[in-house]
């Protein structure tokens with residue numbers, strides 16, 4: 001693993017941090033803000049804020065990205081088209097909440113470029129601030145030498161170790177970890193004014209309440225609109241000592257006119273091309289958010305993991321079948337091939353049965369209508385909760401047999 005020298009700029013404001021925290025969020029003003037190409041291999045980013053905030057800038061490679069983290073910035077109402085009306089040397093842009101108290105902007109770069117000017121002048125009279133970054137084309141070597149996430153232990157810790165409540169006392173209680181897909185800077189699918197991240201959060205909260213009424217203990221990988229890295233989601237399931245991990249999604253999938261609820265389990269080989277694409281897209285979500293966690297992969301002996309997987313795989317499969325049966329009985333509608341598999345990173349716990357549910361696809365008009373309908377959602381929540389209970393009992397009954 002290569003470690004690159006860090007290009008990080010922490011803006012030192014005249015006020016101390018504590019004083020900054022007392023103030024309101026800095027609003028991003030989409031009107032005058034803009035990212036545009038300049039002459040001679042240049043691009044500039046100009047972001048207008050209602051007040052100055054601490055920020056940092058760094059670069060990531062493969063693919064080349066510029067990342068800016070802001071303390072307490074509010075992006076409400078700003079669209080990508082506001083800031084990037086015409087993709088050029090900056091080909092794509094995402095922004096939004098990242099960690100509690102921090103938001104992030106990630107700009108995809110068409111070519112290797114380095115900032116040669118970074119500043120945030122604050123207007124004395126109005127208090128308004130402008131973040132100005134000027135980028136200039138450089139060689140791939142120069143880019144590689146400058147790229148790398150800042151080494152900031154407190155930041156890395158926050159990314160890698162979201163707090164998980166310990167299992168309840170006398171803990172043979174069944175515990176489910178619910179994982180609302182996407183979040184924060186990563187909205188997931190967007191259609192008809194809805195985002196996958198918001199839909200799945202409210203669905204997960206409703207499912208949690210229903211499961212808790214059934215006496216099941218529930219931990220969420222996120223209960224607000226924040227970004228959670230895939231590794232962190234898996235790590236949280238382990239720390240929670242989960243009996244079952246369920247990732248919840250409602251993606252856009254154009255291939256094959258995907259529609260209807262579908263349950264996915266982990267496998268090295270994808271069941272079909274559409275699923276392979278879906279998994280590949282999800283596995284890139286850390287890259288999309290500029291949260292490339294290097295070296296956090298478990299280097300545990302492969303044989304041990306394989307043994308654990310041998311036992312877990314059929315249990316994940318049985319959980320998926322129970323969920324399909326339950327949702328189907330509740331009226332679905334189900335996908336024409338409701339059980340599928342692929343190499344989803346978020347399902348790679350060796351010892352926790354894990355499934356990913358596409359409750360519906362936002363690319364399907366019918367599914368979109370269903371997902372909008374509170375009654376349909378309530379029926380699906382109940383169906384999924386009942387399926388979890390059914391699988392728990394079935395799995396418990398099989399346990400003595402497996403141990404023989």
Ligand SMILES: [Zn+2]
Pocket residue numbers: 181182188189196248249250251282
């Ligand atoms: Zn998704």
